[in-house]
Each structure stands twice: as structure tokens, then as C-alpha cells.
Amino acid sequence: MKEIQSTKNTVIKETKKLQQKKYRQQTQTYLLEGFHLIQEAKAANVLLKEVFINQRGLNEWTEWIEENLEEYYLVSDEVLKTLASQPTPQGIIAVAEMPKEDTADFTGAWLLLDNVQDPGNVGTMIRTADAAGFSGVILGQGSADLYNPKTLRSTQGSLYHLSVNAGDLAEIIPQFQQTDSPVLGTALDKTAKDYLSVEKMSDFALVMGNEGQGISPELLAMTDQNLYIPIKGQAESLNVAIAAGVLMFHLLK
Amino acid sequence: MKEIQSTKNTVIKETKKLQQKKYRQQTQTYLLEGFHLIQEAKAANVLLKEVFINQRGLNEWTEWIEENLEEYYLVSDEVLKTLASQPTPQGIIAVAEMPKEDTADFTGAWLLLDNVQDPGNVGTMIRTADAAGFSGVILGQGSADLYNPKTLRSTQGSLYHLSVNAGDLAEIIPQFQQTDSPVLGTALDKTAKDYLSVEKMSDFALVMGNEGQGISPELLAMTDQNLYIPIKGQAESLNVAIAAGVLMFHLLK
Secondary structure, three states: OEEEOOOOOHHHHHHHHHHOHHHHHHHOEEEEEOHHHHHHHHHOOOOEEEEEEOHHHHHHOHHHHHHHOOOOEEEOHHHHHHHOOOOOOOOEEEEEEOOOOOOOOOOOEEEEEOOOOOHHHHHHHHHHHHHHOOOEEEEOOOOOOOOOHHHHHHHOOHHHOOEEEEOOHHHHHHHHHHOOOOEEEEOOOOOOEEHHHOOOEOOEEEEEOEOOOEOOHHHHOOOOEEEEOOOOOOOOOOOHHHHHHHHHHHHEO | OEEEOOOOOHHHHHHHHHHOHHHHHHHOEEEEEOHHHHHHHHHOOOOEEEEEEOHHHHHHOHHHHHHHOOOOEEEOHHHHHHHOOOOOOOOEEEEEEOOOOOOOOOOOEEEEEOOOOOHHHHHHHHHHHHHHOOOEEEEOOOOOOOOOHHHHHHHOOHHHOOEEEEOOHHHHHHHHHHOOOOEEEEOOOOOOEEHHHOOOEOOEEEEEOEOOOEOOHHHHOOOOEEEEOOOOOOOOOOOHHHHHHHHHHHHEO
């Protein structure tokens, strides 16, 4: 155990750079905040390259720390705050290693996100996909970064329970179709089919689109079937994560 | 049209107080930000007591403003910013009047929120209840304030489409039961019933609980039936707004 009191320490200055996506990509590492996410990461054998804990965190989680961490930094509250994305951080922040590219086979149910921009929505959809029994999530172009602190927080650790990859959906959709997994889009127009009239399935891909614009016309034209959720009240639309939740729980056998 | 350039102007200083719940309750008014919400309020005949617009907003929405507003303040960007909850506000903010207490009859489907604390969750659930065809939402004790800017934003205007009231759920649940509307709780324990085994209904109340603790034991004991959503993956739970969405769309006939 080493101690760091100053936010000007080189290790802290370097670590703080991971708040930017550019540095996360360069180093293939990211910041993980709070005990719950760090426990989940550890349980999934994610490599934690550095761990920063303040005195309060150390007192509260002594046992877990002793059993799970070989090395860590004891840092001042100020140091922890400078690394954290939230004004009142929990007592622990780690630098975690991104997984190697996953060579997933596309069996089971998959959620494909086209340009879903809000990190909270993306994280919540990963959490919901996990709970619904999906095999994986693919973050298409324009979607929020998985390693954004708000995305990570919203997943509640589900990113460690199923396959989550970034990819170009225009290339990935045909791969599903080659394996006879239907690709279902979501649309608000009249050519789409009421989701309730679709039978439950085991192997398929569900595409959800941008919060304002929905799925891009180009991808919408590639799907096998487009679905809609009938809206009964006066709401113009559903939040994309809610729509995804309703569809995922309805569709998966 | 009057102009206000300074954030020290008395009208602005008074209006800014509405960022606090205490002043909203005293005056029975609240701040409404952005064109979409203000249009929805106007369409629902909500009284807008004051409207503040900057030059950009005025240029962009000239026609709507001329047709809908008798009076408004043209304000500097700085003034608009001091009233807004977001760092880059849209060009318009209004002071709106709260509705009188609603003497709702409890027919149809109702969503009851017990201590749901996140404003985004509460707002999203109101929006989803609207889309699912629910008659109203009751915000029980401890739930986020409807007039918190984040709640309002997340409703996307749905608060003007159905009945939304605050109330004591321990008093309200028996009122539903007196009219033969079953009250359905949500629980994670084994005594609860799989939601898929429940028939669709027209008149009922669905209670959703706190993000961490769920429904309070006291209310859980008052319900007619408690439901759960089977979780297939490794997620510990669903986000409360997602769970509410899945249940509302499944249950309402």
C-alpha cells in the first residue's frame, strides 16, 4: 500500500486523463467508480491495474480489500474527487483493462444500438438485456461510449455478464441474416408490425435507434421486419430504453 | 413585450426562487423550460404567468409566440441562464401555474409510486403511463417532485395528458380496493406471482417502489397481489422505470 495525498502526483495526473475517451482508447483502460462495479469487475476476472481508496473506503471494506487486492493506493479525499465523475464519490476508484475484441458467435438474442446517444439509456439497456436473458449488445456508430462513467453506472455491472461490443451495424446485420437469425427493427410508421403479433423467438437481433430520429433509414431498410409498440395515450413516443425493455421481455422465448 | 438585461432585476430574482421546492409550493407555480414543454402546457390550457425569451428563441419561434403569448419578457442570454437548470438552456422559460387538486375517480389503470426518488425515473414513468393508456399516476411519499426540472423534462409533456397527483398511498390503496380495482404490488420474493401468469385488466392500480428498497413492507402488505418479473441473466434487478414499462404494457387490456 502506497499513499498519495496530492492531486499533482504524476500517477494521479496520468490516471485523470482516462476521463477522456481518447486516452481510454489509447491505453485500453478505463476508470471504474464505486464498490459495486469494482466487485462485479473482479468477479468477472477483469484486470484492475490500479486501485485508489480513501480512508473511509478502507474502513468500510477492509475485508474485501484484503482478500481481493494485492496492491492499492491510499489516497486523500481530494485525490479521489479529482478522479471521480461525481461530486461525492464512493471511497474507491480503479483503473480497469478493457477486454480483447470478442469473437462472438451470434446465437441467442442480441440488442443492436444505432446511434443511441444518452449514456444512461445505453447503460440501462445493457442492464435490461442482461435481465431479459440476451446474449449480447452491440453498440453501433454514434452510440454512447461503454466506458463513459454514466454508462458504466447505469449498467449496474451487467457489462460483465454478457457480451458487449462496438461495431458497424451495416456490416453486422448481414452476419445475423446469414445465420438465419431474423433482424427486427423498430419504427413508428404504418408499415411496421404490432410487436404483440410477433411470436416469441430464441435467436434474433433487435435494433433500437436514436432518441430523436430512431433507426437510420439505411439500417431500417436492411432489417427483416420492423416492429412498433402501439401508443394508447397522447404521448408522442416512448423513451428508447423503455421501448427496448418492453420489446426484449416480450420477444425472447 | 418588456426587456430585462440584468440578473439582478427583481422579477428575475423572485422567479429564480422557484428553483426551490419550498417556493414552488408557496406560490403554487413552477418553472417550465424549453419550447416543447411550454407548447404542451399551453395546449393543455395551463396558465403561464410569465414567459422569458431570449433573442434566439424569439427569432426561432416568432409565429408561435405571436399566436400564443399576450405578454412576455425579452431577456439576455445571461438572464435565461440564471433561471435555467441546464447549462445551455433553450431560448424560453415560463412560470406555470400548478393545477388545483384533482378529485379523480379511480377508474382505469393507475400507477402508484412509493418513494421513487430519481426525478428521471419518475418523469419517464409518467411518460410511459401516458403511452400505455393509464388514467393517472400518484406520487406517494418520498417520490421525486413532479415540478423538479428533471422530472418535468423526462415526462416529455405527458404530465398534461393524464392525471398526476401527490398523495399518501396508505390512504389511497384502500380507495382502489373499495371500488373493486385490484392493487398490484411488485416484489422480488418468492411469494410474488410471475407477471406473465396474470390476465390483462382494465381497472387496477400498479404500485412501484424505491430504486434500492422496493415497496415499503407496510404498503406491500396492503396490496391484493404482488408480482415479479423473472430475471433470466445475472442482473440483480431491473431499473424501476423499465420494470414499470414492462408491467404496464403487459397488464393493461
